């Protein structure tokens with residue numbers, strides 16, 4: 039504790055020294071090593087392994103899609119999108135990407151989530167656009183989803199996750215809305231914010247068995263038929279469990295309670311009435327905004343002091359050893375930590391060796407370091423299992439103009 043306190047003290051005195059301290063990512067497991075493979079990115083938010091030679095990376099503020107080909111970052115972007123992203127617009131920009139891995143042998147669909155800039159005639163909007171990867175470029179853009187971006191600028195969400203059945207999940211946070219959707223008892227229309235959406239990847243249309251299709255006529259100007267869950271303050275992490283096909287997310291609290299959730303159809307996470315476990319909140323399920331067909335779900339795990347939890351990745355590979363296969367990694371932006379969770383046998387929760395975590399599934403200030411697996415990554419915006427079966431980390435240095443890097447994590451032979 040003493041040495042940790044000293045580091046904090048030094049960081050306060052000198053950001054240069056802080057950079058020096060944070061410069062070397064390390065993994066607690068001595069059998070695992072980290073290598074820097076790419077640097078020179080700017081505010082990177084998401085990466086995708088489109089084929090064995092090529093990685094695509096999104097840059098939030100420039101709106102550029104950068105190409106890393108055979109390990110080399112190409113100078114010219116392959117695509118530049120007109121995004122709304124100034125200092126004043128905070129969290130908007132080119133935010134999320136996923137690819138259709140089923141078609142990875144030939145032409146791959148690439149889905150991007152961005153805050154598209156507005157003008158006098160067109161409002162600023164969050165959009166999901168589908169492209170084809172033709173081996174060297176993104177072609178044939180097709181807008182498949184349009185979502186609000188105002189009032190904002192906070193909490194536009196932006197992560198994407200494709201399942202194996204032709205569906206696309208995405209998430210949008212509360213956009214600074216107060217009392218809309220979260221308090222539908224008092225407001226007659228839904229805001230299309232604070233929700234997880236599930237749509238067909240082919241055209242962004244709703245699935246017939248989505249949970250709120252039957253109440254569309256009550257909220258005709260909304261996209262309620264596309265909602266899969268609601269009550270989400272903001273999220274930087276969506277992942278599909280490769281074993282069960284279930285959706286999981288991470289969610290960001292204000293000061294208290296970041297969350298990991300298992301998200302079934304009709305999920306209500308509880309915002310804006312609560313973050314974290316309902317038993318710690320002082321509210322009951324009767325206080326929540328209840329849509330017909332919804333259920334309230336407590337988090338699978340919470341961090342009591344929120345730390346800017348970001349991406350969530352089921353590690354679908356044996357490369358780091360059998361014990362890691364299909365277990366869960368989560369990143370954060372504030373500390374640059376990777377957290378590791380062993381998924382239980384029913385794949386509905388975690389097995390902890392530490393009783394302080396097992397008993398309440400909450401990491402408080404003293405307990406949060408016990409689930410740290412990797413440190414020193416600046417801020418983490420994306421974690422991915424590469425096509426080579428190794429774990430990749432996209433890093434974002436907020437204190438250094440969003441300077442970005444990619445690290446590869448492999449077994450230490």
Ligand SMILES: [Ca+2]
Pocket residue numbers: 289297306307308309312313314335336337
């Ligand atoms: Ca929640």
Ligand SMILES: [Ca+2]
Pocket residue numbers: 394395398399400401402405
């Ligand atoms: Ca605890």
Ligand SMILES: [Ca+2]
Pocket residue numbers: 349350351420421422
């Ligand atoms: Ca990811």
